[in-house]
Amino acid sequence: MLTRREFIRLSAFGGAGIALGGGLLLDRRRERFLIIRPPGALAEERFLSSCVRCFKCGNICPNTAIRFMGPEYGPAAMDTPYILPRDQACMLCMKCTQVCPTDALQKIADDPQEILTRVRMGKAVVDENLCYSYNGRTCGVCYRACPYPDVALKVKLFEQPVVLDKCVGCGLCERVCIHIPQAIRIYTEV
Amino acid sequence: MKDMNILLNMRKTVQIGVVVSLVLIIMVSYGATLHQVYGPGGEHLAGLMEGKWSFWLYRFFTETMGALREPVRVADGFKGTYWSITVFGLTITDPLAGLGHLVATRSVYIPLIFGMLVPLFAAMTLGRAYCGWICPMNTLLEFTDKLRNRLRRGESLPTKDLHSGRLNKYFLLTALFIAAAISGVSVFPYLMPQLHLGKEVFQVVYFGSISWGIFFICGIILFEILFTRRGWCRYLCPAGALLSLLAVPRLLRVEKTARDCIQGCRSCVDACPLGLEPHTGASMMECSQCGLCLPRCEEGLLGFRWRGNMRLAIFAGVAIAFFALANTAQAHHIRGLPHYGYTENYPQNPTREKVVKHKHYYIYVTTYSFEGLQREKSDTPDDVQFYIYIKNMKTGQSYTGRMDVEITRKGVRALYHRGSPDEEAVYRIRHSFKKSRGGCLLNIRFDGAAGREDVRIKIKLN
Incomplete structure (x- = not known):
């Protein structure tokens, strides 16, 4: 079937495959x-x-x-x-x-x-230290961008956003936030 | 001889047709995207926002598909490249992708198996015909062959045997299956030049950039030009190895008639790009059915032979295609656009940012280089503004103490002091570079709970 040389080569390829697999496994587990x-x-x-x-x-x-x-x-x-x-x-x-x-x-x-x-791509988190509405101004842009207003995101008095449990994490609120850096942000695990 | 020329021309037509149609699919896809983002009649807006290229692709889409009633819906039925493709809403997947998924996830996904059936059947009846007729890497290499022959004034590159053994590709296939089984990552896509070609076209059309795959392709082409013809296909290609294994019971074969060859004539061996020996029939399961050897035989002994019942094979093929593809067909739904945040509502909003985790601090650096429509004409085209924001994830508090920021670029340093944030909790630093392209290094020092913290962040400017 295989000559000795070919068998050695097959073992070398197999060893390389094992090494590659191990390396990729470690990398896959990485955060x-x-x-x-x-x-x-x-x-x-x-x-x-x-x-x-x-x-x-x-x-x-x-x-x-x-x-x-x-x-x-x-x-x-x-x-x-x-x-x-x-x-x-x-x-x-x-x-x-x-x-x-x-x-x-x-x-x-x-x-x-x-x-x-x-759908659970992540969940929006409002940074109250940054958000204009929590710092004396009113904005409400994120609420207007939300595809599920009042279901995923509601606003308090002065347009202060509050993220609800049903948020799907689409990120439209993060996209439109007018603060730099964005005051509302999607995190995968909260 | 005449019908052989028809065969060779047919092959060329198929090769070019496959490449052209796949590039067309990607271009039409991007046209459809622009059509959906900028709405009907939005080609000038698309051109303004994304450049001339988008304007032309938008026009291309309306010129080619505009007459249809639902052009976007039709375009959605044609997606993908050589690894997995959807045509007329039916999905066909490379068997190697399917087997890689099977081994990596250790689970069976039925629609994927149905998508694999057509190529599997094709390989078992037609052999490695995919390599000779469809694979774009082979098409590209045939083109570089021509180029090289012209450069060398007609002296063609021989199909040298590198004495490294055809078995290598089967060993590599085994090694990759082992790697996929151990790591749980389907490793085959990384080593598929045909996939990388499709990807590069996609990247160029969609994002105007190239990705790492181009180095892989260039490596193969260089090897081809410098050493031997089809070295990759003969010695390493895992897809070729899998197709060769599947091709053992193939029905379509290149065979010699009973008569003997001329003594010492090796025309067919010289003609074969894969370095096979069509006249002896040794290891012909690796034959790519390209038919290049047929017209080279001076006696006209070689020809395609069909073994087995052709009618039955065609019937089985049609039946498999019907059952397999009918299962993967799915209706596509189109939904209306959300009312907000969809197109470029805030074109001046800086979106380039880098987030770094340092202990329990998250450090957000947003870069804004005053890009806009008139950047080149502005007074300070090389100014860059950094917005730095630090958050303590344990307490949820933002950092508002003092901060030193050192900006280093090509050995030139600049130091900025801040006693407190410039606005709310954000530190804003405007810096004039000599030329604001390339990268720079930010060295941020701030007072943490456990003493002075020092973070280095690499930033890409444009």
């Missing part, structure tokens, strides 16, 4: 900081397994919100999709979940109620 995945994404570690890097979600996104990671995010996450809400937020059209060939992005119908129950 990635402030990364927002597209809607319907599996939990981070399982997402990295399931994503086949086909770029279709970025291709179909009608808002160019989906970007792809470069080598600076580590080898295990290279070429996977993410969203920078401050640059361009998700407008919850759910097209990326329909086009994904794997289960990395779970299929979610384009129905406001289903989106509200199944």
Whole structure:
């Protein structure tokens, strides 16, 4: 079957495969900081397994919100999709979940109620030290951008925003915040 | 001889057609995106906001698809590149992507399996035809072959054997399966030049940038130009290895008729880009069905032969395509645009920021270089404003004490002192660079709970 030389070569390739696998495993377990995945994404570690890097979600996104990671995010996450809400937020059209060939992005119908129950990209957090409305001025821009006003985000007197539990983390509030740096921000785990 | 020329021309047409249609899919996709962001008749707005290129792509989309009733919906049915593609709303996925997913996640996802069936069946009947007829890397390499032959005045590069063994690609495939099983990351996409080609087109059209894959492609092309023809395809390509394994029972074969060859004639061996021996039939499962050897045989002995029942094969193919693809077809829904925050409502809002975690402090640095439509004409085109904000994540309090910021660029240092924040809790520093392109280093010092903290942050300027 195999000559001795070929067997040695096979072992060398196998060893390299084991080393590569170990390195990627460590990198996959590493904590990635402030990364927002597209809607319907599996939990981070399982997402990295399931994503086949086909770029279709970025291709179909009608808002160019989906970007792809470069080598600076580590080898295990290279070429996977993410969203920078401050640059361009998700407008919850759910097209990326329909086009994904794997289960990395779970299929979610384009129905406001289903989106509200199944999408959890993160949760908005208001920084009251920064927010204009909490510092003597009134603004309310985030409330007007929210796709689920009074369900995900409500305002108190003087337009002071309060994030509710049903927030899906689409990031439209972060996108439109007029404060620099943004006073409302999406965090994946709070 | 004439029908062979028809065959070769047909192959060329398919190769060019595949490349052109995939580039078209990406361009139309981006046109559809612009169409949705800027609305009907928004090409001038798109051009103003994103540049001339977007203006042309918007026009391209309206000129090609505008006559349809729902152009965006039609465009949504065509997505993807060589790794996984959706045509007419039906998804076809590379078997290697599917197997990688299977091994990495250790779970079966049924729609993905259905998407793989068509290419699997094609490989088992037609062999490695994907490599010779569709793979864009092969098309590109055939083009570089031509270029090189012209540069060397017709003297073509021989298909040298590097004595490194064709088995290497099977070993590499095994190694990658091992790596995927251990790490749980499907590693194949990193090593697929055809995927990288599609990705680079996508990156250029969508973001006007290139990504790391271009180095990989250039490496393969350089190897091709300097050493031997199709070194990657012959010795390393994991997709080629998988297709070769699947091609063992293939029905379509390049075979010689019973008559003997001319003694010592190796025309077909010289013609084969993969360095195979069509006249002996050894390891022909790696044949890419390109047909380049057929016209080179002086006796006309070589030809495509169909083994087995062709009618049955065609029937099975149509049946599999019907069942597999019907399962992946899905309706696409379009929803109205949200009322706010969708297009560039606040074009002057700086969005480039870097967030760094230092102990339990989060440090946010937002960079604003006064970019705008008239930046080159402004009085201070090389000024950059830094907004620095520090938050203690344990207590939720923002830092409002004193801060020193040192900005270093190419050995030139500038030191800024702040006793208290400039506005609310934000420190605002405006600095004039010699030229505000490239990168700089920020050295931020502030008083933490446990003494003086010192953080270094690398910032990219434009």
